[in-house]
Each structure stands twice: as C-alpha cells, then as structure tokens.
C-alpha cells in the first residue's frame with residue numbers, strides 16, 4: 001500500500017505484543033548499574049528509555065532503524081537520479097521500520113503537501129513578537145500557535161480510549177511536520193527578507209519546498225536541503241531535544257506542546273545552537289587571521305578559546321567517540337560540490353588541528369567533530385548566510401525523528417516518565433557509613 005497510516009496501523013499490534021512479551025520475560029532483569037557519577041552527571045550513560053526509531057553506537061554513529069547514513073543515501077528514493085535521499089523516505093522508514101519505494105514516498109510527499117498550509121493567525125502571532133526575537137524563539141512559539149489544531153488534544157477531551165491514542169498523535173505529527181517548511185520559511189522571510197512570503201510549489205517535495213519558500217530555487221541548494229533534513233532527524237532518545245519531546249509527551253501533552261519543548265532544548269548552545277556558534281567562531285577566525293591562516297595560527301586560536309573558559313563549538317559529544325557520520329557525509333557533499341570554497345578549507349583545517357588539541361586537554365572524552373561543525377559552511381555556500389536561523393533548520397528536521405517516535409510511544413502505551421532524584425544528603429548518608 002502507498003498509504004502510510006494503514007501500513008503503520010498493521011505493524012502496531014505485533015509490536016504491542018512484542019513489548020508485552022519483553023516485559024513478561026525480562027521485566028525483572030537488570031540492565032547496568034547506576035553510579036553516583038551518573039546521578040550527578042546528568043544521568044550520563046544510564047540506559048533508561050525505550051526509543052525505537054534510531055540507535056547510536058559510540059564508534060559507528062547513528063543508525064536509523066538499523067541503517068547507516070551511507071546505506072540510506074544508497075537505498076532511499078531521491079528526487080533526481082543518484083541524488084540525496086528524500087526525508088519523506090526516512091520518515092516512512094522511522095514510522096514503519098521498512099524502506100519505502102518511490103511510489104510510497106511520492107504518496108507521503110503528496111499527503112504532506114495537502115496539509116502544509118499555515119493558518120493566518122500564526123504569522124500574526126510571529127509578527128506580534130519583538131523584531132529582535134531569536135528565530136528559535138519564534139519557531140517554538142509558532143509551533144505553540146498551531147496547538148489549538150491538535151487532533152489529539154480534542155480527542156482526549158472527548159474521552160478517547162487509550163488504545164487509540166496513536167491515531168490522533170499520528171494526525172498531529174503529519175499536520176505539524178507538513179506545516180514546518182511554511183512556518184520556518186515565514187520566520188526566515190519575516191526576519192531577513194522584509195516579510196515578502198513565497199507560496200509553496202505544488203510540484204516540489206517537502207525539503208525542496210522549504211528551500212523554495214525561503215527563496216532558494218536552484219537544484220543544488222534543494223539537494224543540500226534534502227540531505228540536511230534527512231541527517232538531522234533523529235539521534236536516539238537521550239539527547240536534549242529528543243528527551244524533552246519524549247518527557248513532555250509522556251504526560252500526554254499533545255505533539256505541539258511536546259515538540260515545542262524539544263525545540264526549546266535544541267536552542268541551547270551545547271545542543272542545536274552549536275551550528276550557529278560554529279559559524280560565528282569561523283567568522284572570528286577569518287576576521288582575525290584571513291582566509292588562509294596557518295596551522296599554527298589556528299592552533300593558537302583554539303587554545304585561546306579553551307583558555308578563556310569556552311568550548312570549541314562543533315566538537316565533542318556525550319555518546320559518540322569518533323567523527324560523527326553526519327559530519328562525514330557533509331564533508332563528502334562539500335568535496336563534491338564546493339571543494340575550493342575558502343570556508344570549507346577552513347573547516348578542513350580545523351579538522352586537522354582541533355582533535356589533537358582537545359586530546360591534549362586530557363578531559364574531553366570525544367575530540368572529534370559532530371554534525372554542527374560542518375552544516376553552517378554548506379548553508380553559507382548556497383547563500384543561506386543568516387546563522388541565527390540555522391538551528392531552525394535543524395529543528396524542522398528533528399521533528400521527523402522525535403514525532404515518529406511519539407506515535408510509537410503512544411502506540412506502545414509508554415507511561416509517564418518519573419526518574420527518582422536524591423539530595424546530596426542521601427548520597428552522603430548512604431556511602432559514608434554515618
């Protein structure tokens with residue numbers, strides 16, 4: 001079938017049974033201990049969440065439903081021959097666990113297009129905000145402005161049976177994801193282009209329409225957008241944006257509330273805002289040292305950043321211990337399309353210099369670059385120069401991952417989250433023997 005909802009609906013009963021069997025057979029088994037360091041360290045490394053859509057291996061990086069990024073670049077349908085994957089294809093995979101064919105992806109694209117129009121009051125809400133409001137604040141507020149449309153909230157109020165929760169959550173997920181290109185591009189055009197909005201093109205796919213509505217019509221920018229929107233979708237469940245979405249959703253707050261919460265987390269400089277920070281940082285390098293600094297100059301610059309008590313943006317990760325494959329695929333894209341771009345050369349120079357310096361500090365667990373070290377330079381090259389907007393593009397993509405999981409969280413009947421906290425007093429009393 002080319003109907004995503006019915007393909008998904010067929011899968012749900014077997015996965016519900018599977019989870020029941022897991023609970024019955026293994027419910028009382030232990031999965032790793034918890035140390036005091038883990039408690040203090042932001043629950044670091046504690047296995048404590050179920051997340052079906054993707055899994056992160058520290059060395060290998062992300063796999064979406066078992067597939068690596070290079071595998072998906074090969075296997076997912078593309079808009080042009082040998083082109084980048086269509087994010088709708090990944091969405092199909094995340095929701096159903098199955099690779100879609102071209103017809104299924106085309107049907108999903110068409111379904112999203114039919115739901116894409118933004119109600120007028122949303123732009124009015126955005127325009128009522130202070131003109132200096134950061135695009136991420138506007139994006140999160142725009143998602144909340146759509147919340148009155150929530151099918152789940154309405155169904156809950158009417159007393160829907162909990163076995164059916166996944167259905168209106170699916171409808172909210174589709175409606176919200178469909179509207180994100182219009183919402184994001186409205187923010188972009190309001191903030192940077194005098195509010196001159198561009199209509200969606202009924203012949204374009206979801207990611208190409210995002211580029212188109214922002215004002216970028218050439219095919220290569222649209223290809224970049226397809227790749228960008230595919231690779232930022234999901235990074236298993238414990239990262240701040242995924243976990244925040246999951247946590248808020250576990251209280252049965254609808255997908256608009258929970259995704260907005262996720263965006264508020266993505267807006268932090270240690271998480272999604274790092275892509276904006278990387279660009280500002282590269283510009284400082286260029287302003288101080290010119291387009292072609294020497295290795296030693298770059299080394300000094302990195303050390304100066306560290307000595308001033310700041311982090312090197314775009315490097316390090318809480319889970320990954322190797323170069324992020326999301327970085328690697330953007331590097332391949334750059335080598336193909338913009339090998340001589342001075343900013344790409346600068347990014348490559350940092351790749352040569354930063355890891356050994358971070359290793360020398362002796363405390364950074366992962367000295368390698370993450371996704372955010374590369375994305376901004378690609379966007380710059382194609383004329384998307386406003387780095388304050390970059391995290392919005394990350395957020396648009398992240399919706400696909402975290403909301404696909406939200407559908408499954410409700411289908412599987414996952415309960416409200418409630419980890420236990422303790423005071424310092426409790427730790428001291430427990431281990432000091434007093």
Ligand code: FAM
Pocket residue numbers: 239269270271272274306310311312313314315316317318319363364365366370371372
């Ligand atoms: N530059 C300088 N110091 C760093 C560092 C970096 N890039 N990465 C880690 N450290 C420090 C960290 O601040 C900590 O220092 P203290 O002991 O003084 O507090 C120490 O090294 C150990 O940290 P860790 O265990 O290696 O990393 P965490 O798991 O605590 O933090 C990150 C992970 C991502 C927050 C951290 O590596 C970082 O701040 N990176 C720079 C910001 C960034 O690029 N964030 C984006 C991450 C990205 F994948 C995403 O979410 N989109």
